Amino acid sequence: MKTIYRLVLAATLALSFGVAHADVVVVVSAKSPASKLTKEQVADIFLGRSTNMVPLDQAAGSPVRDEFYSKVAGQTAAQVKTTWAKLSFSGKGTPPKALGSDDEVKAQLAANPNAIAYMDKSKVDASVKTVLEP
Amino acid sequence: MKLKNSLVAAAVVAICGGLPAQSWAESFEEKFTFSGFGTLGGVVTDEDDFDFRRDQQPDGASTSADAGVDSNIGVQVNFQANSWLSATVQGLAMRRDEHDMNMEIEWAFVKATPLPGLTLRAGRMAMPTFLVSDSRNVGYANTWLRAPNEVYGLAVVPRIDGGDVTYTREVGSVRLTGTMMAGSSEALAVGQHFNMRNILGGNLQLQKDAFTVRAGTVSGDVTVSPVQQDKYSFHGVGVSYDKGNVLAQAEYVQRRSSNFYNTVSADGWYTMGGYRFGAFTPYAIVAQTKPHTSTSEPPSPFGTLSGKQQTFSAGLRWDAMSFAAIKLQYDHVDADGTNGISFEQPGAPIVPGFPNSMFISVDTVNVISATIDFVF
Numbered sequence: 001m002k003t004i005y006r007l008v009l010a011a012t013l014a015l016s017f018g019v020a021h022a023d024v025v026v027v028v029s030a031k032s033p034a035s036k037l038t039k040e041q042v043a044d045i046f047l048g049r050s051t052n053m054v055p056l057d058q059a060a061g062s063p064v065r066d067e068f069y070s071k072v073a074g075q076t077a078a079q080v081k082t083t084w085a086k087l088s089f090s091g092k093g094t095p096p097k098a099l100g101s102d103d104e105v106k107a108q109l110a111a112n113p114n115a116i117a118y119m120d121k122s123k124v125d126a127s128v129k130t131v132l133e134p
Numbered sequence: 135m136k137l138k139n140s141l142v143a144a145a146v147v148a149i150c151g152g153l154p155a156q157s158w159a160e161s162f163e164e165k166f167t168f169s170g171f172g173t174l175g176g177v178v179t180d181e182d183d184f185d186f187r188r189d190q191q192p193d194g195a196s197t198s199a200d201a202g203v204d205s206n207i208g209v210q211v212n213f214q215a216n217s218w219l220s221a222t223v224q225g226l227a228m229r230r231d232e233h234d235m236n237m238e239i240e241w242a243f244v245k246a247t248p249l250p251g252l253t254l255r256a257g258r259m260a261m262p263t264f265l266v267s268d269s270r271n272v273g274y275a276n277t278w279l280r281a282p283n284e285v286y287g288l289a290v291v292p293r294i295d296g297g298d299v300t301y302t303r304e305v306g307s308v309r310l311t312g313t314m315m316a317g318s319s320e321a322l323a324v325g326q327h328f329n330m331r332n333i334l335g336g337n338l339q340l341q342k343d344a345f346t347v348r349a350g351t352v353s354g355d356v357t358v359s360p361v362q363q364d365k366y367s368f369h370g371v372g373v374s375y376d377k378g379n380v381l382a383q384a385e386y387v388q389r390r391s392s393n394f395y396n397t398v399s400a401d402g403w404y405t406m407g408g409y410r411f412g413a414f415t416p417y418a419i420v421a422q423t424k425p426h427t428s429t430s431e432p433p434s435p436f437g438t439l440s441g442k443q444q445t446f447s448a449g450l451r452w453d454a455m456s457f458a459a460i461k462l463q464y465d466h467v468d469a470d471g472t473n474g475i476s477f478e479q480p481g482a483p484i485v486p487g488f489p490n491s492m493f494i495s496v497d498t499v500n501v502i503s504a505t506i507d508f509v510f
Binding site: 082085092 | 167169171208210212214222224241243245247250255259260266268269272274275309341377378410412413453456457459509
């Protein structure tokens, strides 16, 4: 019995941890004219199929980046990298610039109203506007 | 071709020189992107007499393993002058029609996007013959270890010096992309380089969700000798599907010639399927080619450029690291007693002036290949 309780407790902890670890949202500058975007529109922008906006990435290997691509495009980090290898080595585009921190993302968004990025929901402040909660 | 290269160089210099010195220094790093890709591979077969190769390589693997069939290294510099103007130069070293890996300028073009959806390019570009024409040499960008030779090996013109216009438009949920191109190049066939002029081509691509459908055609005038011209043409259709864990792809192509119809003409197709299990993607390919003959055309005086060949391949792509994939592939190749398309017999020519690949007779060959594909 004791073992079962322990297992249930461990499972509950693991589950709640899994849910709580990140809640990614897609954002633009508060000054941007963009309001709401669909998953498909955001995926097109970040996978080089649409050049209407300038996408900004988070650091490679960061949990927020992996979660973003998984939720918005249903792709793993390796699939995203393969897609960009295809595009960049055929001269069709260059991958989004990867930024090191949320502050850097916010600074770049403020400087470019046409830029689009993603971050953990808890990092959203008045300088940005949420356009998609995937 | 030299002239066009200088034009591209001049355009790049003009774009760079046109920038104010201060902003140039400040944004130097932001405007230039340097990247590269490569493949390190080895192939071995159970056939002593003939070498297994890709495209028009003069030698390859037999029962003694060979690293030159699949290995290559490419470097690319991209210069983004502003939001609508860029230049791309790519150097690629691989075994082409000589044994040694030679670095050649694969592409050098200036690209302008004057209006949303409209792209103009001028310079040297990949010949847009196939579904994955422009990234076929980038191992990392593809699931398979190498593109099926029954289809990709049929093309004798890998690149074009000229220009193209591409227009992309969304109609409902379908993205339509049309491209027209014109230029000149060099065709490589029967072991010789032929000048090719008046190349004209067009292709149309439809993309909806995970589906991509593409149809294309290209033709050009080949100077066979000072007094003899030929018209070469290539047509193809392809479809690909990639969603979640499932990927599938198929293509059908036709190679035609006006004056050497029964020597050059051939058809080829393949179909591929794969499934992603996390970092592992097992896949299988069936591919086939055969000469296309016509009784109303004169018979070929010297055999066919490529013969009959059917290959069954099973492979595995493993995304082992964030910058590299490891691949293993087994091919069972059956050339049915013809010269096939993936084989060459190095050494003294059987018929002087022609490659031995036109005159050999190959049955079944088993091939094992391994590669590491990387990007940087």
